[in-house]
Amino acid sequence: MSRKVLGNRELLDIIQGATFLGTGGGGSPETGEVVYNRCLSGKKIELVTVDEVEDDANIAVVAGMGAPEVLKKRGWSSESVNAFNALEKVVDVTFDYVIPIETGGFNSITPMTVTAERGIPTIDADGAGRAIPELQMTMFHINGIPVSPTALADDTDIWAVLNAEDTFKMEELARAVTTALGMQAGIVCHKMTGKEMKKAVIPDTVTRAEEVGKAIREAKGAGEDPVGSVLCVVDGLLLGKGKVTGIATETKGGFDFGKVSIAAEGATLRVDYKNENMLAWRDDKLVAMVPDGICYITSDGVPLTNADVEEGMDVAVIGTRAPDQWRVPAGFEVFRKVLESIGYKGGYEKIEDLNK
Secondary structure, X not given: OOOEEEOHHHHXXXXXXXXXXXXXXXXXXXXXXXXXXHXXXXXXXXXXXXXXXXXXXXXXXXXXXXXXXXXXXXXXXXXXXXXXXXXXXXXXXXXXXXXXXXXXXXXOOHHHHHHHHHOOOEEOEEOOOOOOOOOXXXXXXXXXXXXXXXXXXXXXXXXXEEOOOOHHHHHHHHHHHHHHOOOEEEEEEEEEEHHHHHOOOEEOHHHHHHHHHHHHHHHHHOOOOHHHHHHHHHOOEEEEEEEEEEEXXXXXXXXXXXXXXXXXXXEEEEEEEEOEEEEEEEOOEEEEEOOOEEEEEEOOOOEEOOOOOOOOOEEEEEEEOOOHXXXXXXXXXXXXXXXXXXXXXXXXXXXXXXXX
């Protein structure tokens, strides 16, 4: 069976598209491009569909963990490969495939550093279909795939393998190790079989990112409106378009917290985030919330994370409908504590209902 091999153009499109779909997090496109230049350019990056994976295959989730602002400043090299090697060593398993934990300009391609180094294919799927700030906010957790053991590593020879069956506790421990490593670490977790993976992922997320990135690139090349092109590809909803007028941000506990204000066509649009965008308000009326996506792109077609947004930018904020796997009670519950920590006490309201 012939498998898809990603070339340089496809990889760059994935970075751009996944940055947009990352809902404000998942790594800056600049960081993604550093990973591409250092680890992926000119390499054979094999991508397989969910259906191509054997039921008895061994799979590991590969990602980077840390504060986006730190990641943007420091870049990336061997952290994820080091964590992958550490987990293989400790659990004495040879993994057959790697898979992203989330969609983002950095974390959609982080597993591909293992593909490039070890020749292990990346699966075209992930655990969220968006970016998420904490380990328990994934389909892997919701579907009962054990998070333990989890390996973390820096870019030297420091690594740790943690055991904690509770995903919330593993998030605390992994975040503490990441903080000790300078707010940035490679992380490898959720050892699973192909059969388990097929029940616990959102499929085709890498391909979707590539399609969005291609739409942006082609619109810009043709002198067309990239915002309109993206809206069509993702079947999105334009929440607002205008100039960024204010940003309040704080980094604590390994996370970036903040609020972005946008003067949007006679209204004030505000986006509240914890690494990723959690809530969007138009003149204090809620218009979008997790797990639905709240995504940034500049008027001239540059997708943004919260680490990239600056005052004075002309941006469009686009809402996207969450995959059906998220639209269950357990899908909202994993976000509840984060939402309460930033002041929201209500339940989940679908984006289409908020914008009738």
